[in-house]
Amino acid sequence: MAAYEADRGQCVALGMQTQAEYERQQWLKRESNMTIGLIVRAIAGAAVGGTLVARTAAGGTLRMPIDRAVSTSGEITVGVRPEKLMLAAEAPTTDDNVLGPGRITDLSFTGVSTQYTVEMPGIGPVGVFEQNMVFGSVFSVGSEVWVRWRPEHTFGLDADAQAGAAEA
Numbered sequence: 001m002a003a004y005e006a007d008r009g010q011c012v013a014l015g016m017q018t019q020a021e022y023e024r025q026q027w028l029k030r031e032s033n034m035t036i037g038l039i040v041r042a043i044a045g046a047a048v049g050g051t052l053v054a055r056t057a058a059g060g061t062l063r064m065p066i067d068r069a070v071s072t073s074g075e076i077t078v079g080v081r082p083e084k085l086m087l088a089a090e091a092p093t094t095d096d097n098v099l100g101p102g103r104i105t106d107l108s109f110t111g112v113s114t115q116y117t118v119e120m121p122g123i124g125p126v127g128v129f130e131q132n133m134v135f136g137s138v139f140s141v142g143s144e145v146w147v148r149w150r151p152e153h154t155f156g157l158d159a160d161a162q163a164g165a166a167e168a
Contacts, residue, residue, distance in 0.1 A: 034079040035123045036159060037062060042072055052156065054078050058122030062097045062154055069156030076156040082127040084153040087116065087139060088146045097154060099123065100146030104139055114138075118147055 037054030040061070049066040054076060056062060062078050069076060080097075092098050099120050106117040109132075116128040116139065126147055130138075139145060 033082055033085070033126055034077045034157070036075060037078040037156070038075050039069075039071070039073050039156075042066060051151065054156070056099075056123060058099070058120065060099060063151040064154035064156055065152055068152075068154065070158055071156065075159040077159055078154060078156055080149055080154050082115070083129045084149045085126070085128040085130075085147050086149065087118070087128055087130060088148055089139075089143070091146050092148045094148065095151075096148040097151050098146055098148045099126065101144045102126065102147065104141050104143045104145060107139070107141060116145075118145060120147070 035056055035058075037056050039052055040055050041053045043051040043053065051063050052066050052069050052072060054062050054064070056078070064078065066072060088100075091100065100118075102118040102120040104116050105119045105125070108115045111132070113129050113131050116130070118126045118128060120126050128147060
């Protein structure tokens with residue numbers, strides 16, 4: 001409710017009249033985990049067909065297999081499924097794609113998993129589903145976290161795919 005009230009002016013400007021519609025739009029954005037990226041280079045031979053490197057609006061870089069992208073140049077929408085993401089309390093030092101730091105703004109314990117919403121500066125909300133390996137949540141609302149995932153789980157769509165997902 002508080003997020004809706006804070007964004008009410010933007011909601012009205014966009015024609016979203018109800019809190020339910022606002023929450024639906026936010027859910028779609030989290031489920032999609034998509035952000036705009038500009039392809040800055042292609043690395044041949046890193047995998048079958050090679051690897052693309054895209055720069056995000058937040059200034060970071062994300063890698064993906066060339067065969068999982070619709071384009072090898074220009075602007076694309078970079079995405080990853082929420083169940084492929086992992087949270088870390090410290091900046092990861094792996095070869096994974098990494099976003100962060102961000103803050104957990106919401107979490108839902110669902111028995112077998114916990115769903116987190118992480119607000120990433122310059123990107124927006126990112127949804128993460130983690131299987132519960134211990135009793136209760138490892139992180140809490142307000143925790144500073146990094147989100148990481150294997151580059152092969154990343155995909156690239158048309159640059160306008162993010163807007164289309166939010167309108168669906």
